[in-house]
Structure formats: structure tokens, C-alpha cells
Amino acid sequence: MKHHYTEEEMKRMMTFKTKVVYDKITEEEERVYWAKMIWNRLAMPKHRVICWLAIQGRLKTTDRLCQMGVTTDAQCNLCCEHTESHQHLFFQCSYVKRVLKYVFEWLGFKSRQDQLMSIMMMLNGRSRKSRVQKQIHAAIIKACVYYVWWARNEAQWNMVLWRLEKVYRIIRECTVMRINSVLPRKISSKDIAWWENVKSKVYSV
Template sequence: MSSWPKYSIQEVYDKIKGDKQKVIWDKMVWNRLSVPKHRFISWMAVQSKLQTTAKLAQVGISTSDRCLICHNGAEDHVHLFFQCEYSERCLNDLKRWLGITSSSSTLQELIRWLKRTKQSKFVKQVFYAGLAALLYYVWQARNSSYWNALIPSVEATGKQIRAIVKIRIGTVTTTED
């Protein structure tokens, strides 16, 4: 009997699972306080999978790679989240509202900062919900710019984000009682 190999369920599981890269964005994307459609757009954004004009221009679908909101740079994920003047102003509005002190100016840096910040789990979830809403509404503003030639004001976007985050927190916390 001692010549039989040692069997471990954990080892079998690890072999099946394979080597997966650790991600820093999981808590932000799959946060229970975030609205499901915000989660989906966040998931796409953190992986740079949204169909920006820069991506569309690379494959010949778009004639221009310019940002549809500010027209100042190539619309890739780094520009759209948060080098574009509009999204940067929206981010600063969100930071002021939530009391986020980070000077991070890219999505990845901001997620890293939020993950490391010394806040309670609930406060971090509120931060994540706000960021997910911001990604969603920036993407929505970008699409509105293309389809309707209309970009909402930073103030209107900020007001919408604050309202939806407050409603979502109220909904999730009251259903848990």
C-alpha cells in the first residue's frame, strides 16, 4: 500500500484550473453594490475589450481613431479612462464626492489604490460602485456623442452617478436586513 502515489484533490483541482494570472480588478468589477450593467461595462473596460474608435480604426471599420468626446487624442482605453478631459473631470467630481484622495489618473492605478486603501469593506464597495458607474456613464456619453451628437455635462453625469449609487446601496442593504 505504501507504494501507491499520494492523491490530493487540491493538486487535481490546481492542474485542471491551470496557471491563471491574478487580477487586481475582481473586487471592483464583481462588487455587489454595483449595478449589473455597470459591472459588465467595467469588466470590458478593465480588460480593454470595449470597441473604441482606435480599435475600430485598426481593423478598418472607422475612418478616424479620434476620441468621440473631446476629439483631442486617439480613443483607446487609456485615453477614454481618464486622459480625456471629460472623463477626467467626471473622475475628479467622483473623487470629491466620495472623498478619494488618490492622485491616480489611470483606471489601473486607481483600482490598485482602491484595493490598498485602509478603508472598511463597505466603504471600498461604495468606492468600487462609484467607479463602475463612472465607467458606465463615460462609455454611455461616448456612445451618445456618436449616435446622438450629444454629450451630457459633467454635472449631469455626476448627479446621475450619485443618484444611482445611493439607490443601489439602499436597495442592497435593505434586502439584506
């Protein structure tokens, strides 16, 4: 209560009304536009968790590891150009941008957003795409985030830099397999045709 009301406001409150207090608290909370796009079953659970942590800036990137005293080198091991942070890794790193270029061209996805939050808000916003199509796009974006983090860990801890074409193929194969296995049977013929068309596209690298 004291975080939302001043002492003077408390004194002026003649009677305690739960609804008034609830409205006061919730109106001050930031609306999470991307939550529904994160927590849908078309994406693998581990992809959802890593994406959730990435959006909140809670992954242990090298800039944070330096602050913790775990390492002294904060350089991004994927591009070797800048300090690794959430803002850099998702999605300003040149390595990541090239992976996303392959994925977006496969999907015909024309987004030029360079931040994960913006992409999720865009998918959650109004568009001509159906709910199923938005969820499929979101599942693929989450796979991108997961496998970028996987590739980063390979470079950071195992000193292995995967070819970005290989990362793209893993994202594509993993998401197609997952979505095929959990896609609801009761979806429109239009969505079925759209998904079959997406699967049939092979973006050559």
C-alpha cells in the same frame, strides 16, 4: 499541459501528481486583484459588465473600430484632442478627468491614479476603510466607467455631448439610489454613519 511543461520536464516527471500540475499552472496565471471589487452587488449589473470589459480592454473604442473598418476617424468625441483608446478614455481624456474631479471631491477620494486597474487594485489593497466602504467606492467607480462609456456613445453615435456636470449628477443619483436599495441591513453603525455622511455631501458644480 504542453503550454506549461517542456518535453524534457515531462520526461523527468516520474509520476503524475495533480496537485503539482495544478500549482504549476496557477502560479503562472496573473492574479486578478480587482475581481472582487467588480463583482459585488452594490453596483448595477450593467455597470459591472461594462467595467469588466473596460479593464480587459474589450470595449469597441474608435481606435478598434478603425482597425475593423467601421469608421475612419479615431478621434475621441468627448475631448476632440486625441485618438480614443482604452488608455485614453479611462482615464486620460480631459472630459473624463473633469467628471472624475467632481465625483472624487464629492467622496473626499484623494486618488490620483489615472488607470482603472490601479484604482481597483488600490481599493482591494490594505487601507483603514471597511469592506463595505471599499465596496461602495468601487460601485461608484464602476458607475463612472459606465456613464463615461454612455456619454461617449452619445457623442459617437447621436452627436450629443452631454454637459459634464449632468454626467456627474447622473452618476451620483444612480449610485445613491442603487446602494440604498441593496445595502445589507447588518452592517456596522460606523459604516451606516459613514454612508449617511457621504450622501449628505453635495458637491456644487
